[in-house]
Amino acid sequence: MNILYDERLDGAAPKLDKTAIRDSLAQDVPGLTLLHREEDLHPFECDGLSVYRTLPMLVALPETLAQVEQLLKTCHRLGVPVVTRGAGTGLSGGAMPLEHGVLLVLSRFSRILEIDPEARIARVEPGVRNLAISEAASPYGLYYAPDPSSQIACSIGGNVAENAGGVHCLKYGLTVHNVIKVEVLTIEGEHMTLGSDALDAPGFDLLALFNGSEGMLGVVTEITVKLLPKPETAKVLMASFDDIEKAGNAVGSIIAAGIIPGGLEMMDNLAIRAAEDFIGAGYPVEAAAILLCELDGVEADVDDDCETVRRVLEAAGATGIQQARDDAERALFWAGRKNAFPAVGRMSPDYYCMDGTIPRRELARVLKGISDLSEQYGLRVANVFHAGDGNMHPLILFDANTPGELDEAEALGGKILELCVEVGGTITGEHGVGREKINQMCAQFRPDELATFRAAKAAFDPTGLLNPGKNIPTPARCSEFRTIKSAAADPAKQG
Amino acid sequence: MDKTATTPHDHDASESLAERIRQASATGTPLRIVGGDTRGFYGRPTEGEVLSTAEHRGITFYDPVELVVSVRSGTPLAELEAALAEQGQMLPFEPPRFGEASTVGGMVATGLSGPRRPWAGSVRDFVLGARVLGHEGIEQRFGGQVMKNVAGYDLSRLMVGAQGTLGLLTEVTFKVLPRPGASRSLHLDISLEEARNRLADWGREPLPISAAAWLEGALHIRLEGGPSSVAATRERLGGDELDEKFWPALRDLKLDFFGQGDASARASDRPLWRLSLPHRTASLGLADAAEASMIHDWAGAQCWVRSAIDAETLRSACRRVDGHATYLGACGGPGSDEPFTPLPSVLLKYHRNLKAELDPKGIFNPGRLYAAF
Numbered sequence: 001m002n003i004l005y006d007e008r009l010d011g012a013a014p015k016l017d018k019t020a021i022r023d024s025l026a027q028d029v030p031g032l033t034l035l036h037r038e039e040d041l042h043p044f045e046c047d048g049l050s051v052y053r054t055l056p057m058l059v060a061l062p063e064t065l066a067q068v069e070q071l072l073k074t075c076h077r078l079g080v081p082v083v084t085r086g087a088g089t090g091l092s093g094g095a096m097p098l099e100h101g102v103l104l105v106l107s108r109f110s111r112i113l114e115i116d117p118e119a120r121i122a123r124v125e126p127g128v129r130n131l132a133i134s135e136a137a138s139p140y141g142l143y144y145a146p147d148p149s150s151q152i153a154c155s156i157g158g159n160v161a162e163n164a165g166g167v168h169c170l171k172y173g174l175t176v177h178n179v180i181k182v183e184v185l186t187i188e189g190e191h192m193t194l195g196s197d198a199l200d201a202p203g204f205d206l207l208a209l210f211n212g213s214e215g216m217l218g219v220v221t222e223i224t225v226k227l228l229p230k231p232e233t234a235k236v237l238m239a240s241f242d243d244i245e246k247a248g249n250a251v252g253s254i255i256a257a258g259i260i261p262g263g264l265e266m267m268d269n270l271a272i273r274a275a276e277d278f279i280g281a282g283y284p285v286e287a288a289a290i291l292l293c294e295l296d297g298v299e300a301d302v303d304d305d306c307e308t309v310r311r312v313l314e315a316a317g318a319t320g321i322q323q324a325r326d327d328a329e330r331a332l333f334w335a336g337r338k339n340a341f342p343a344v345g346r347m348s349p350d351y352y353c354m355d356g357t358i359p360r361r362e363l364a365r366v367l368k369g370i371s372d373l374s375e376q377y378g379l380r381v382a383n384v385f386h387a388g389d390g391n392m393h394p395l396i397l398f399d400a401n402t403p404g405e406l407d408e409a410e411a412l413g414g415k416i417l418e419l420c421v422e423v424g425g426t427i428t429g430e431h432g433v434g435r436e437k438i439n440q441m442c443a444q445f446r447p448d449e450l451a452t453f454r455a456a457k458a459a460f461d462p463t464g465l466l467n468p469g470k471n472i473p474t475p476a477r478c479s480e481f482r483t484i485k486s487a488a489a490d491p492a493k494q495g
Numbered sequence: 496m497d498k499t500a501t502t503p504h505d506h507d508a509s510e511s512l513a514e515r516i517r518q519a520s521a522t523g524t525p526l527r528i529v530g531g532d533t534r535g536f537y538g539r540p541t542e543g544e545v546l547s548t549a550e551h552r553g554i555t556f557y558d559p560v561e562l563v564v565s566v567r568s569g570t571p572l573a574e575l576e577a578a579l580a581e582q583g584q585m586l587p588f589e590p591p592r593f594g595e596a597s598t599v600g601g602m603v604a605t606g607l608s609g610p611r612r613p614w615a616g617s618v619r620d621f622v623l624g625a626r627v628l629g630h631e632g633i634e635q636r637f638g639g640q641v642m643k644n645v646a647g648y649d650l651s652r653l654m655v656g657a658q659g660t661l662g663l664l665t666e667v668t669f670k671v672l673p674r675p676g677a678s679r680s681l682h683l684d685i686s687l688e689e690a691r692n693r694l695a696d697w698g699r700e701p702l703p704i705s706a707a708a709w710l711e712g713a714l715h716i717r718l719e720g721g722p723s724s725v726a727a728t729r730e731r732l733g734g735d736e737l738d739e740k741f742w743p744a745l746r747d748l749k750l751d752f753f754g755q756g757d758a759s760a761r762a763s764d765r766p767l768w769r770l771s772l773p774h775r776t777a778s779l780g781l782a783d784a785a786e787a788s789m790i791h792d793w794a795g796a797q798c799w800v801r802s803a804i805d806a807e808t809l810r811s812a813c814r815r816v817d818g819h820a821t822y823l824g825a826c827g828g829p830g831s832d833e834p835f836t837p838l839p840s841v842l843l844k845y846h847r848n849l850k851a852e853l854d855p856k857g858i859f860n861p862g863r864l865y866a867a868f
Binding site: 141169173191232298450 | 558559560561562563583606612613616617619620629631633635636637639640641642643644645646647648649650652653655656657661672673674676695698699700701702703720721722723724727771772773774775793796797816817818819821835836837838839841842844845846848849851852853864865
């Protein structure tokens with residue numbers, strides 16, 4: 001099943017007169033930069049999920065909140081869908097434009113409005129890059145904890161939309177745990193504040209609801225995040241294993257010993273070799289798997305914990321354990337992991353990154369399942385894994401220029417996600433559903449649960465103008481998904 | 496699947512709860528949801544047929560290595576915390592108990608967290624998933640039993656603090672954490688101003704502070720973490736040893752300050768208010784004596800006041816600093832009709848919309864949070 005917007009399955013798209021809308025916006029929103037020529041629209045035709053492209057009808061690049069507010073009011077009045085976009089680094093097509101919609105690009109809202117070291121908060125505009133917050137907080141000994149691998153480029157507005165994670169989530173939480181307040185404009189152009197500078201706010205926890213809502217409930221225009229004191233020290237242990245299951249068990253044993261590492265990452269042999277070839281991080285290329293375990297905090301505690309973890313890893317059958325000697329080597333160990341995606345990308349013309357989360361105890365079963373599927377589809381899969389929190393990133397290697405191979409890669413990816421659901425996990429840990437996993441939502445949730453999601457959406461956007469088609473599939477799409485699945489399960493029904 | 500031994504009380508009552516909801520939906524009968532009925536003082540009184548989750552009990556899943564526990568909503572909080580303690584683990588947000596009957600469902604519905612909250616996070620921060628009986632009496636699953644999950648809207652965290660107005664929680668899954676290796680408590684006899692200054696300085700250092708409350712002329716501090724850092728910090732901060740029992744007494748509103756008994760027994764001339772304030776709040780602009788007589792918990796972010804001060808004076812003082820005030824006094828007191836700070840009109844509109852979408856018949860705890868829904 002294709003994931004591109006399909007009116008038959010995703011609902012009729014509005015019939016819009018591009019010129020009339022352009023004129024209305026130009027008239028209603030003074031000074032708004034509005035792109036409409038095909039050559040200007042091309043740079044915006046996709047986000048980080050670049051295999052899918054759609055040319056937006058119009059691209060708006062507002063510079064003031066008044067412009068955003070008026071744009072929303074006009075779009076609401078004319079019934080024009082609005083897709084909000086930050087840096088466009090998302091991996092699930094959450095900011096994929098619509099042929100019949102306005103792409104609202106917030107990248108010009110890139111000011112850090114306030115760093116308050118006493119209150120340990122930063123107030124920023126949505127287009128501010130994730131890493132820029134930590135850089136601005138650094139002189140005060142503070143930082144912003146969530147660190148998606150794309151942190152150098154991704155914007156905080158997009159982080160809120162996707163409830164982005166990173167390699168330090170187990171200990172420091174996701175975006176939802178680190179954002180204390182957002183300013184929102186509704187589709188009708190009304191302003192509201194969710195959360196507060198205090199630790200809670202009266203009423204429903206709409207702040208939690210908006211985190212990860214993929215721009216479908218409102219447009220986030222300002223974000224206040226909490227800042228943490230930088231840990232006094234951080235140390236990294238790298239352990240190699242001759243068997244991936246042993247590495248998986250070692251993860252459980254570390255946590256069973258009462259230790260919550262700052263980061264706990266696992267890579268399989270294909271990913272290790274790719275990263276080593278690219279970065280030269282000093283990874284053992286013969287190992288079946290490596291674990292990177294970062295312990296951070298107060299010096300004395302970290303030293304104690306390093307000893308404990310070392311003993312646990314030895315008992316778990318590690319064939320080698322190496323502790324980074326200094327910050328430079330620690331950075332190098334992490335560079336291998338953080339560059340694993342582009343590293344794998346060098347081994348193959350294209351790759352497709354998955355994002356399932358599983359209970360850790362199911363790791364061996366899921367890896368075996370992935371390896372069987374890989375063989376069945378004839379496509380290589382490298383595994384990179386936020387082992388501490390069970391978030392897997394299998395990377396499917398393929399060549400889009402070979403006819404049919406993209407379809408095969410997608411089908412394999414879909415099977416991997418369904419396997420994650422089967423073992424009690426989820427189709428997306430941190431990348432979001434977007435358009436990419438719209439079909440697998442039908443495997444994850446029952447029809448009545450999806451109906452409740454639609455009800456929540458309707459409370460904020462009853463006419464469905466904000467980012468239509470993302471995150472929550474229509475009943476028609478799910479019904480087709482189930483028909484295809486049951487046909488596949490029962491060959492007698494196949495034509 | 497790992498799981499602690501079942502207790503004789505374990506029972507799945509979800510089907511009979513669902514049936515009651517279907518009936519209520521059919522007849523448009525409002526329901527007053529209770530667990531242990533120990534948190535009735537928090538929020539507006541609700542008229543309705545009592546729907547009790549107390550029979551719906553038991554831990555359905557617990558795997559200490561996964562750091563995940565799933566528990567039915569009618570399970571006593573004490574039972575859950577005992578099961579976690581057996582494995583050296585805990586609910587990091589340190590939820591208050593207002594009686595032995597306090598249940599997990601009530602804890603989530605009210606969303607109250609204890610002294611560790613500013614450092615560890617709140618109830619909703621540790622909710623991974625929930626099962627909810629919606630208005631049609633069908634059990635729905637949101638979130639899950641894994642650490643990271645962004646599939647669909649985050650309806651499980653939305654339920655935290657919603658006071659049962661959006662549906663009936665039947666089961667909640669939490670992330671749990673190991674108990675700290677060491678814990679020490681101390682008190683320093685310093686002024687409120689000095690306490691604020693020191694906490695602001697310490698907050699920028701990675702110190703193992705896990706609770707900080709100023710009251711009656713002294714700053715009370717708890718240190719938790721690795722034995723080495725706790726010992727070193729204890730040495731550095733000085734002060735006198737504090738009995739660890741202080742913290743559960745503060746958590747459960749059992750210090751002398753709070754008076755005897757629950758809200759209804761609290762003298763209405765000095766009702767209890769909870770103020771939620773930004774950390775850096777220097778002063779509310781109330782009389783010095785009034786501020787010195789408050790408990791400043793959560794390093795100043797949660798203050799407890801007993802005063803006959805009128806609601807609007809207190810609320811506008813809080814609003815000026817982006818905080819809010821909640822009334823926990825007896826019925827008929829100065830804030831009892833509107834215990835929670837009134838919402839701005841746009842926000843109220845979307846609260847009503849959400850309530851109307853998820854509970855179109857208005858059967859779940861109507862009016863519990865606000866009179867409007």
